[in-house]
Amino acid sequence: MAEKRHSEYILETIHVTKQFGGLVAVKDLSIQVPHQSIYSVIGPNGAGKTTFFNCITGFYKVTEGDILLDGESIAGLRPDIIVKKGISRTYQNIRLFQNLTALENVMVGHHPRMKAGWLGAVLNTPATRQEEAATRKLAMELLEFVGLKGVEHELATNLPYGMQRRLEIARALASEPKLLLLDEPTAGMNPSETEEMTAFIDNLRKEMGITVLLIEHDMRVVMSISDTITVLDYGEKIAEGKPEEVRANPRVIEAYLGRGAATQHEAKAA
């Protein structure tokens, strides 16, 4: 997947604002995500993180601003076009195709990279058969990669929670994305599962060369794998930088723990 790069950043958002009626969910947000990095967006509940994801994937139309994928504007495009261009995602509350098998779920993920149409399927042309077989093979490999070998034919709804999380990632990977958006991938996991998932995400970048944009609540996860962190509060960016910089930022502490904690911190530093 060593494609030619057109821009220094795989993803760039330029003064993105999203408004629902009077409510400003995301306000004037600009971030720059370098190629093959792990970039995290954190913030308290309701800070607008998921809304921001929905803007990037085209599920919401941005009110103002622009979004560039490798230098090309994708703002205002339909979700199915955006995934074709190379962004795919997972959901905070797992949203698998419950009554399809694990294998089918991943094969659906490969949909945008396939061509077969109605007639090809009915006539069962050699091209269709080849494509189908290749997709199946790819899906099997992805399932093995995320550690779901052996449950390919189970219905998604019957899989345990942790497996469903990984299946969702496999499905997202099947569209061969350049940029993967993970929305709280460790939510509801116990510490050892979380550790496993953290290693897995790190591995994604190393083995597949995929850039990861991450929303996460678990600070240990964020601090251990992120290259850059952006902190949102009330839809606005209040801090940005390397993990250690963000950790020490009084505005971040204030947003997370309240004003008192921030003054204490400052007093200690002084």
Next chain:
Amino acid sequence: MDKEIKFSWQDIIKYGVIGGIVALYVVLIGMVVTFKERYIIAETVNLGQIALFSPTFILAYFAANNARKLKSLIYAIVVGALVGAIVGVFVAALLVLASHVNMREVFLNVSPELLKILHFGQESLKGASLVIVGLNLIVGLVGGLFALAPRRWSNALLVGAALVTLMGILQELMSITFGTKDWYKPLGEFIYAKKGLSWGGTILFFVLGMLFSLWRSSPGLHPGARVAKLPPKQQQGVRIVSFLLGLAILVWLPKFLGSYPSEILTTVGIYVIMGLGLNIVVGFAGLLDLGYVAFFAIGAYTVGILTTTGKLATVGWNFWMALPVAIFLATMAGVILGIPVLKMRGDYLAIVTLGFGEIIRILVLSDWLKPYIGGAQGILQIPKPEILGYEFKGPQQIYYLVLIGILLVGYIAWRLRDARVGRAWKAMREDEDVAEAMGIHLVSTKLMAFATGAAFAGLSGAIFAAKLGSIFPHSFNLIVSINVLSLIIVGGIGSLPGVVVGALILVGLPELLREFADYRMLFYGALLVAMMLVKPEGFVPEKTHARELREQPLEPEVAPEAPAREAL
């Protein structure tokens, strides 16, 4: 233990009362009298009696099943018998009441004939009441015992009984069939008495049904499992051979059955084609379409207008020229309906499509279009299709047209199901937003589902017009849409073989039982409610099919029945 048994008194009374009310209902709507001439077993059991006693049996079974945890033979018998007796008391109470009050003023069906049947040959009211309670008690007892039998055996017994009932219902038809050719006359005489099955036939079919069921459920003998063990080449061979064998039987069937049964099969087949189409829209893509009959009507009327030689004659094409036009127009109608409803989901979609179906029906009836399509008088004199001098003139010939239609449409549906398009439909059914985020273009995918379904209905309508030779608006009522939807649900939503099974049960069975006409809607309603409660996945669910398609079974897989049994 004591406490549990005491506690279940409530249950016994509850099940008994429910059974009693259902039994009274069956009696009061007149089923017992209507079906009394339908002998299943000659001179012994008729369909009316089956209708009378099946509530007892079913409720005794459920009551005993609930008590199953106790695993006590005596307990099951007692529970079953008590439930049966309570049901009996209800029916006996009706007898007592009817002898004192003139019930016919309110309940028309409480005729002297009914009372005579319910007396079971007894002179006195007391004797009759005792017999009714006693018979119900015995039936309930059997129901209780049945609940204790291992699942595999009780299933086998059920299949045996169902086969006997079915063959008994078929007696009138089959006697004609057997009478036509010399060489199977003796067989017919062995199986059937003057009315219903002979004892020999009863035992034969009961045993056949049981053996078949046991063979299917036996882990060592199960045909699917055994085929799956063969190497792929041989598996394919087995599939081809069994397909050809099935096809040969289907081709031979109308010759064997004769005219009337072929007519019924043709009607069933027309519904199968429609069912396969609606299954794509509802079953695969999850778009609830209640106006499906519109596309059927468009197909039928297109063929009618283009081919009729009657008053309304236009271009006078033959069937084969009109057929593609009919399918094309139906497909276009599918797309045109699809566009405005693209943004709608669930209930809203159902209501709009319902309206669309009504619009087409009202258009067909309208004065405005009357000069072209005949209004309420319909289109007459639609010629029969003909190919190379072979005329599809009667039901036995049209049957082949339907068969070809089913094979074609079934093949297309089967291909699409496991292809990229089919996966996109299913993904959309599961979660539209996520499907879009996975790169599925919702507009084109939805329209493709609507168009494909409509095309199948168009084909079905075209064949329907050719079969009848004349078409009238009343053939295109809302009820057709409901029938097609019901048969999909009964068969198993999303399942291809399910469509065939559903059509045989919901379309074929009522055609066989002419007395049934009055109870048709009741039967539909009861069956649908029962299906939703007991077997919501349908008779031939899609998932089992998917399991059969597995290349290799999973090691940690638990036998699917085991947990279900625990749950009971």
